Amino acid sequence: MPSDLFTIVPMDRDADVLVVGAGAAGIIAAWRAASIGARTILVEKTNRLGTKILISGGGKCNITHDGPLEDVLRAFRPNEARFIRPACYRFTNRQIVEMLTDRGLEVYTREDGRIFPVHQTAKDVVAILRSYLHDIGVDIRFDTAVNGLIVRNGKVDGIHTSMGDLRAPTVIVATGGSSYPNSGTTGDGWVWARSVGHTITKVRAALAPIYMENADPERSGVALRDVLLKARAGTKEIARWRGDLLFTHRGISGPTALGISRIVTEHLESGAVSLEVDLAPDRSFEGLSEVVKAWCADNPKKQVASLVEQFVPKSLVKEVIEATQEKLDQTVPNFGQRGKNRLVEVLKGWPLGMVRTVPLEKGECVAGGISLDEVDPKSMKSKRIEGLFLCGEVLDVAGPVGGYNLQSAFATGFVAGDSAAHEVLI
Ligand SMILES: Cc1cc2nc3c(=O)[nH]c(=O)nc-3n(C[C@H](O)[C@H](O)[C@H](O)COP(=O)(O)OP(=O)(O)OC[C@H]3O[C@@H](n4cnc5c(N)ncnc54)[C@H](O)[C@@H]3O)c2cc1C
Structure with a gap:
């Protein structure tokens, strides 16, 4: 249930927190923001939740990687590990597994540390995540493409969407990378981030x-x-x-x-x-x-x-x-x-x-994205503009095969949702 925190956002706003992109990062961000009391809208261009989770691990979903967090972090390049470390400690590999097993998913750990559902598939993982969003009252808007950020007085103030503008004092961009473009990820978040002063490091193929x-x-x-x-x-x-x-x-x-x-x-x-x-x-x-x-x-x-x-x-x-x-x-x-x-x-x-x-478009993820120097790793807050939070693959982070990329998306999503909600709630 939502906490005792309450909103000071004027009622002409559509939400306290707008989350763009219903992938692994956006789902957890929206759930976390709503869990601590923020009125949260999750906006998704396609008509599906967690499309990449559904195709992950060949439809089985390698949810995360087992083991001590320092070992998990060592799989990433050093600067990327440094950046996601605080988030991974806030929302650990154990926590995402517990969240799923609490609602009936059985998991097993392969010898190489990769964690998968036992009997079920990625569909069950997404169904459980959907149930969390539903129970906490996240308003999900499918078939709604975001076209850009609304910026007023040097602060983010909402988003332009194919269904009209939505206003909120905080926006979390979780639009993923640009591989598998048919799944909905076409690099849109980078265009908006660049428009408010962020640097996008060269985007390259990874895990392809x-x-x-x-x-x-x-x-x-x-x-x-x-x-x-x-x-x-x-x-x-x-x-x-x-x-x-x-x-x-x-x-x-x-x-x-x-x-x-x-x-x-x-x-x-x-x-x-x-x-x-x-x-x-x-x-x-x-x-x-x-x-x-x-x-x-x-x-x-x-x-x-x-x-x-x-x-x-x-x-x-x-x-x-x-x-x-x-x-x-x-x-x-x-x-x-x-x-x-x-x-x-x-x-x-x-x-x-x-x-x-x-071929970049055939990769399980892309390397490159929003420069990590311009995002606060403790809050996922943009250092370029107020009210903007960034998480998941839209950032310049790419782990190897093994559940690392979902872990990074879940963890950074959790921190973004938490920070955005706390920014608007007292
Ligand atoms: C085939 C495949 C297998 C994989 N297997 C694994 C695995 O087993 N384990 C693992 O850890 N990782 C795996 N990955 C990588 C992992 O799935 C991604 O790194 C992770 O899902 C990224 O999460 P995200 O939330 O940042 O982005 P995404 O999951 O890509 O979500 C971004 C969302 O934003 C939406 N969006 C984009 N633009 C807009 C817009 N303009 N308006 C509204 N919505 C928008 C998209 O439609 C999408 O739903 C795999 C990837 C692929 C492609």
């Missing part, structure tokens, strides 16, 4: 698939399990990520590709980037040489292809052998030391070719 120059559509759908994907600019290694890799029509996807995509995007701006895969990441060159030697000794009548099959799916054996410059039907007796050395080299660094591009 990678398109390759020489993509072979025949490989599409083939997966490599637990490999180490490496990116190089010239000969210098610039990024690496261990996990699964999925070949697609245009290149690669899966956790490894998503994991390096942000750094690859940054380097592509100044030059070419190539990719290679370590197919035996647990073995050193020497260790793998021993494995190859021992296997050949134990299997004198077999073809080398049988050995390669232990490292890649059958459909890729031919390509790996070709990369070693051996014949596909090469037999062990004819497989000399030079061939063995080349095979080890290829297994430790199978070249995938040059990166063509990293």
Whole structure:
């Protein structure tokens, strides 16, 4: 129930707090503001609540990441971790899980720390969040596109929407990034923030698939399990990520590709980037040489292809052998030391070719956004204009895959809602 705080906002105002964007950040911001007594309107361009939550984790929703907060924060770049730290301590990974489990969601934690619903899906997560908004009396306006901020006497005083103006002394912008534009996120918040003096740092792809120059559509759908994907600019290694890799029509996807995509995007701006895969990441060159030697000794009548099959799916054996410059039907007796050395080299660094591009719109989030220097991390309040609060992916924060981005959105949303409400209530 709302607290004892009361409003001093003139009744000609539509609300105490206007929240723009009903994603993870906006939902929690609106719920928090209303929970402490603010008349709150949540304005959403589409006809859905939490569209990105619904598609998150392949429809399963990786809600957050388990573990001590300092470990969670370490997954972010240092300046981003510094910025979201106060918010993550105000609204922790445990708190969002408790909020959901209190209303019946069962969750489990994977070995890698990612927290998911047990039986239910992302739909149930959104249904529970909707019930919180409903119970606390948040007025949700769907199909209402916000076009800009109303600024009066140097302060934010409301928003222009497709359904007319709405007036309020505080506005929380939670419009997300610009990937998956069909979900409603088209970077609108950046335009308004810029119009009141904010800097928008360069927006780049993050957690996105990678398109390759020489993509072979025949490989599409083939997966490599637990490999180490490496990116190089010239000969210098610039990024690496261990996990699964999925070949697609245009290149690669899966956790490894998503994991390096942000750094690859940054380097592509100044030059070419190539990719290679370590197919035996647990073995050193020497260790793998021993494995190859021992296997050949134990299997004198077999073809080398049988050995390669232990490292890649059958459909890729031919390509790996070709990369070693051996014949596909090469037999062990004819497989000399030079061939063995080349095979080890290829297994430790199978070249995938040059990166063509990293499509921003296909990313799970974007890097870049409203400069963190211009937002107070303790309140999510704009340092550029009074009455404006910013939270979620609209800010220049992008975590890796693993529930980190929802955690960041929930936590910064909580603080924005709390601060905006306290600004107008006494
Ligand atoms: C396919 C996919 C899978 C993902 N999986 C995960 C995962 O499992 N775990 C995880 O932690 N993260 C995941 N993410 C990332 C995560 O979903 C986002 O980082 C997070 O949802 C951002 O929350 P947000 O509230 O800031 O923005 P969003 O959730 O994007 O919400 C912004 C909202 O603002 C609305 N809006 C925009 N402009 C306007 C306007 N002009 N007027 C009114 N409303 C407007 C949009 O319609 C949208 O509803 C995934 C993302 C994608 C795309």
